[in-house]
Amino acid sequence: MVFPLEFAIRLYLLKFTMYLNCLVEELHSLCRDIKNYCGDKRMRRTILQNIVIGCYRHQRLYEMNLFLNKIFGATVGISILQVFIQLTVDAFFACFHLSGHISVLGKYGVSLIPTLTILLVTLISSKECMDAAKRIPVAVHSIKHKVTDLKLAILIENFSLQLLHEKIVFDAKGFVILDCNLLRGMLSSITTYMVFFIQLAPQYN
Template identity: 30%
Template structure:
């Protein structure tokens, strides 16, 4: 994307939470690594680790004095440790892959220059920023609503011991959600670029078919202009193949960017998705076990609704990242079919028998799309798409059935 005020605000937020060690240098008109930000991120990581360990020990001692339910205590610890591990891991990964962040930015700017200066195609990044702003606002409001609702319940029930835990957990979880949003933003830029790459391919197919048919009709009708038309066809052919070559180059850069993305965000997404899965599983289990002793009292209804509210942010993060990765890979599949369609038109263009590079470009692009697949994975463990969401739902249902059976057996015993 092109730099803007929104981009600088996002950069400042990422610097503040330790997710980037880069800053924008006006003299170089580029991002530059800052040693001060590296030291700041390391100190922040150590502070978070110390703060988390201290609060875990202190909260455990306080809860034992109040004789809190052991199942609830275990669930709260799983959620707190999962969010803390996700945030700490994200900071560490940002420090390790700082140079790859810079590489990702440079390649993105290179792609934007190819669109703007070579292909003369305007890519409206401001429209994408508005969409991302809407998504960010939705994530913030959802998280704020869940946090505020549970705080109101805790204050109403006078669970003052729980407020400290809940605020600590929500702060760490919001930092993890910010990492989700950063990943969502990068993949959205992928999809935005592929959409306009597909539009360029469609225009190329249209030009390759329409103009060549018109030239053939004119050549058959007006023999006097044969030499002129052949010259025009040759010029048009060179223009079409030049644009086709640039599109191939853009796709190759996008493929390299996808590899860089997996290196930067792969482990972070693995830890955060695993943490969300455990939180989703444990919260659902606690909600179902609570329903076994459920009554229509106001306290039980409010508590049950609180469980449902807590599930929404976890589910929203998973849906957002899985859906955008799925839509991006689908855009690549559309490009593959569009390239095949383009090949039918381009093969009709008269070509120099001594120069077969033009025809080879079509074949090489088809092979390129076949071998350079765009995929987003969680550190190589699994691909991130809609199938992952279905797998998580299925695994949650399976583990819940097994856990509930053990719980009911223990209750009967």
């Protein structure tokens, strides 16, 4: 049985993942364009225009990042909490089952698998998005050494400062960073809880 809240969380995570994938493609496109700004001999005016356009494109992507964090941050946080609690409960009943005390596993354990899978895909997409954003400053730095014009160098330096202050990061309302380390931390915490439970559980004859 799938509860309405759990179904809604899945839909929101899928929608959030779709937006993340779109943002990843835009970031990759921006990074490729930046690398090609000084790839050939162009007019100085054309290069200036391209860098200004690059600044504007990154500004729009950063605003989209803020918008997605505002709209989906609470939902993703609730989903993470729900998955963590359900995994802990299912692991608790699984320990009883394996020790022979209770022959019933977590009642809703099977229904958690789709939500856990969607959450994993969302975290992977979020990490790819943040990694793509980190490549843009590297691309800007690579073209900085190819520029001899003072005005162009100042414009590139301003672009670098913009990238420094407008970092694209996805989090659940500032609670946790959405990447694969989060899932690893969840599984580590659950394992720790189960170790304490097995050690402190009463022994039956």
